[in-house]
Amino acid sequence: MARKYRSDHTIGEDNIRLWGMDIHNPVFFVSASFIILFVMVTIQFPAQTNEALGAARGWTLATFDSFMMTAVSAILVFCLALTVLPVSKIRLGGENAEPEFSRMSWFAMLFSAGMGIGLMFWGVAEPMTYYIGAGGTPLGVSPQTPEAADMAMAATLYHWGLHAWSIYAVMGLALAFFSFNCKLPLTLRSAFYPLLGERCWGWPGHVIDTFAVLATIFGLATSLGLGASQVNSGLSMLFGVEEALNTKLSIIIFVTFIATISVVRGLDGGVKVLSNFNMLLAFALLAFIVLVGSDISVVGALVDSAGNYLGNIVPLSNWAGRDDEQWMQDWTVFYWAWWVSWSPFVGMFIARVSKGRTVREFIIAVLLVPTLVTLIWMSVFGMNALHQAQSGIGSLAEGMSSMSLATFQMLEGLPFSELTTVVGVVLVLVFFITSSDSGSLVIDGITAGGKHDAPVPQRIFWATMEGLLAAALLYGGGRQALAALQAGTVIAGIPFTLILLLVCFSLYKGLNANLRESRQS
Numbered sequence: 001m002a003r004k005y006r007s008d009h010t011i012g013e014d015n016i017r018l019w020g021m022d023i024h025n026p027v028f029f030v031s032a033s034f035i036i037l038f039v040m041v042t043i044q045f046p047a048q049t050n051e052a053l054g055a056a057r058g059w060t061l062a063t064f065d066s067f068m069m070t071a072v073s074a075i076l077v078f079c080l081a082l083t084v085l086p087v088s089k090i091r092l093g094g095e096n097a098e099p100e101f102s103r104m105s106w107f108a109m110l111f112s113a114g115m116g117i118g119l120m121f122w123g124v125a126e127p128m129t130y131y132i133g134a135g136g137t138p139l140g141v142s143p144q145t146p147e148a149a150d151m152a153m154a155a156t157l158y159h160w161g162l163h164a165w166s167i168y169a170v171m172g173l174a175l176a177f178f179s180f181n182c183k184l185p186l187t188l189r190s191a192f193y194p195l196l197g198e199r200c201w202g203w204p205g206h207v208i209d210t211f212a213v214l215a216t217i218f219g220l221a222t223s224l225g226l227g228a229s230q231v232n233s234g235l236s237m238l239f240g241v242e243e244a245l246n247t248k249l250s251i252i253i254f255v256t257f258i259a260t261i262s263v264v265r266g267l268d269g270g271v272k273v274l275s276n277f278n279m280l281l282a283f284a285l286l287a288f289i290v291l292v293g294s295d296i297s298v299v300g301a302l303v304d305s306a307g308n309y310l311g312n313i314v315p316l317s318n319w320a321g322r323d324d325e326q327w328m329q330d331w332t333v334f335y336w337a338w339w340v341s342w343s344p345f346v347g348m349f350i351a352r353v354s355k356g357r358t359v360r361e362f363i364i365a366v367l368l369v370p371t372l373v374t375l376i377w378m379s380v381f382g383m384n385a386l387h388q389a390q391s392g393i394g395s396l397a398e399g400m401s402s403m404s405l406a407t408f409q410m411l412e413g414l415p416f417s418e419l420t421t422v423v424g425v426v427l428v429l430v431f432f433i434t435s436s437d438s439g440s441l442v443i444d445g446i447t448a449g450g451k452h453d454a455p456v457p458q459r460i461f462w463a464t465m466e467g468l469l470a471a472a473l474l475y476g477g478g479r480q481a482l483a484a485l486q487a488g489t490v491i492a493g494i495p496f497t498l499i500l501l502l503v504c505f506s507l508y509k510g511l512n513a514n515l516r517e518s519r520q521s
Contacts, residue, residue, distance in 0.1 A: 023458075027206055028447040031213040032465070039468050042476035049476040057487035061329040064494050069319035069328075071497050072336045076166040078504050079363055082173075087511040088360035090518075092173075093180040099356035105276060106353055107369055118160070119374065120428050121226045123381035125406035126159070127152040131386055132399055136327035139315060149386045154308035156378055158316045159335045161309060161371045167339045169366040171347025171500065174507040176354050176362070181514060186351065187446050188212040188344055188499075194509040195502065209446050211496055212344035216446075217462075217469055218492040219341030220439040224470035227432040228252050229404040234425035237408050238418065249471050255429060256467030259436035263444075263459045278430040282377075285423050289380050292415050294387040298380065305379040334486055337493030340500055348442045359511070385410040436466055 023029070042049045082088060091097055099106070129135065130152035133143025138155035141147045174191040184190035189205030196204055228248040235241040290298050322328055354362055385406070388396045394413025400406045411420045440463040448458060473488055 023447065027209045027213065027449075030206075030210050031217075031447060032461075034214060035217060035465050035469055039472040042472040046476040053476070053487035053491070057490050060490050060494055061333050065325075065329050065333045066319045068333045068336045068494060068497060069317065071501055072163050072167065072339075073317050075170055075500065075504060076163050078508075079166040079169050079367060082508075082511075083360050083363050087508075087515050088358065088363075090177070090181070090359050090511060090514055092176045092357050092359070092362065093355040095518075097180065097356040099354075101353055107279075107365070118223065118226070119377050120407060120424065120431060121230050121404065122156070122160075123378055123407060124385040124410045125400065125403040126156045127378070127382035128385050128389065128396065128400050128406055129403070130155055131389065134400075135330060136324055138324060138327060138331075139312070140323040149390065150304070150308045151312065152386065153305045153379070153382055154312040155316060155331070156382060157305060157309040157375060158313060159332065160374045160378065162313075162367055163317075164335070164339045165367050165370050167336075167343050167500065168346045168350060169363055170504055170507065171343040172350035172354065172366060173359065173362055174503045174510075175348050176351035177359075177507065177510060177514075179351065180355050182510065185449060186348065187449065188348075191503050192506050194506045194513070208499060211492075211499060213443055213446055215341040215343075215492040215496045216345040216439060216443060217466060218488040219338060220345065220435060220466050221470040221473055222338065222341075222486060222489045223435055224252060224255070224432060224466060225474050226404070227255070227428050227435075228470070228474065230407070230428050231425055231432070233402065233405040234408050234421055234428070237405070237412070238421055238425070245474060248474055252467050252471050252474075255432045255436065256463060259433045259440065259467075260460055260463040262433060263437040263440040263463050264456050278427065278434060281423065281427055281430070285420065285427065286377060286380055288416075288420065289384060289414065293380065293384045294391070294393070294413075301379045301383040302375065305383070306375060309375070334490055337490045337497070338486075339493075340497050341489050341493035343496075343500060344446070345439045345442045348445065349438050352441075381407065381410065384414075388413045436463060439466060 127149075130137055131144060131148050133148070137143050137148060138151050141151045171191075175186060175188070178184045178190040178193060179186040182190070182193070184193060187209055189196075189200045189208045192205070192208060193200050199205070225248075228251045231251050232241065232243050232247050235247075236243045241247060316332070319328065350366060357365070385396055388394050388410060389399075391397070395401070395409045396406075396413065401409060407424060408421050411417050411424060414420065440459055443462045444459050447462070469488075
């Protein structure tokens with residue numbers, strides 16, 4: 001054990017029991033009060049809130065673009081270095097620790113929690129947006145050209161590949177190591193024990209955990225808002241349901257209710273079951289599109305997409321002297337802020353299910369497996385959409401009706417479109433639920449001082465808060481709901497990036513101390 005980083009502080013030591021909840025003071029109260037106040041102000045002053053969010057988003061993206069681009073690339077390099085350094089052999093939980101879940105269940109849970117709704121929403125919408133040049137094109141290529149199609153896939157995979165998962169990997173590894181190996185509470189402040197010592201349990205730790213809760217809940221709210229918009233579009237195509245704010249709010253209420261039931265059932269009884277079901281359904285849809293999709297070679301599409309991605313990863317990572325600066329800020333910097341805001345949630349969730357894995361196994365799995373699945377998914381969905389647009393097939397030949405409708409427009413150009421649209425709506429709903437319930441479990445843990453099993457009322461409270469925040473941002477954003485959702489994520493995510501960089505330093509310090517001690521014993 002890394003005795004240097006062991007503390008006498010016990011899990012939940014500072015908690016108080018109130019209203020049937022196990023509350024860590026002041027993290028719970030500060031976080032909950034801020035969210036409730038934000039929701040109330042947004043509902044009371046929607047126009048003013050939307051204007052303020054938009055201005056803050058624009059200023060933040062323009063001011064911190066170079067910082068974000070450099071920071072995320074540095075995190076990826078750090079993760080790759082960990083796989084070859086001597087610390088890579090350290091096992092999470094100790095030398096004799098055994099994994100709690102099979103590899104398939106492990107992959108399914110981390111993937112469903114990490115990117116589910118996003119892949120369904122952006123798998124077609126993102127490459128199509130870049131291809132037609134709506135809002136600029138990556139690296140300034142001419143829109144609606146063969147070069148634009150190649151670059152569209154490269155940029156999409158860049159945003160969803162190694163860089164994104166390195167953010168999750170470093171956070172998840174830090175939380176798992178300090179919790180399982182150092183016996184500290186499974187909460188973000190524990191990752192700073194090598195830097196702060198016992199001060200982790202004082203106000204510096206309270207600030208870190210509060211930031212983690214706020215970043216997580218805004219990141220989740222963005223995804224939930226996107227999911228509600230896409231489900232609404234699918235229902236409109238299938239049954240003529242009106243695409244309106246009230247419909248989206250009803251969808252959020254329904255999904256929040258189901259997610260609450262799942263989160264009450266816990267990790268094994270709710271989250272794992274839904275994650276496994278969703279992965280099977282997602283791969284069934286993927287296989288169907290491969291079999292009946294456009295007349296393109298799937299293997300060729302994968303090779304082309306991977307080649308375009310790897311061939312452009314350096315120029316897309318460079319922030320200096322770019323002609324597409326506005327595109328970089330609106331897309332890449334936003335994505336990095338979004339992934340960072342999700343990192344406490346996804347990282348803590350991955351940590352909880354990764355006991356028994358070595359550092360090398362953890363990093364390789366968390367980086368490569370989701371990236372490979374994303375490559376397959378984005379290539380099949382994106383290349384089919386681009387082929388339809390270039391060949392004059394279906395409604396995509398006329399352009400996207402809306403981002404939330406793009407995936408369903410692509411499915412409309414394939415056989416059995418009504419059936420696949422139903423499957424697509426179900427997928428979004430279940431991804432929606434798994435993100436919400438997984439996020440609630442994580443926030444429960446943080447606001448309960450690192451406890452793994454917070455009381456049921458506490459789980460219900462945070463599941464409800466996520467739904468309320470997503471609804472408030474949609475309501476406050478009006479026609480610019482997507483921009484309002486993104487604004488909350490950017491504002492919360494960019495400051496949290498500095499915390500993530502400090503986590504890297506603290507993690508390396510802790511791993512080295514563990515390795516030195518194991519060699520001496």
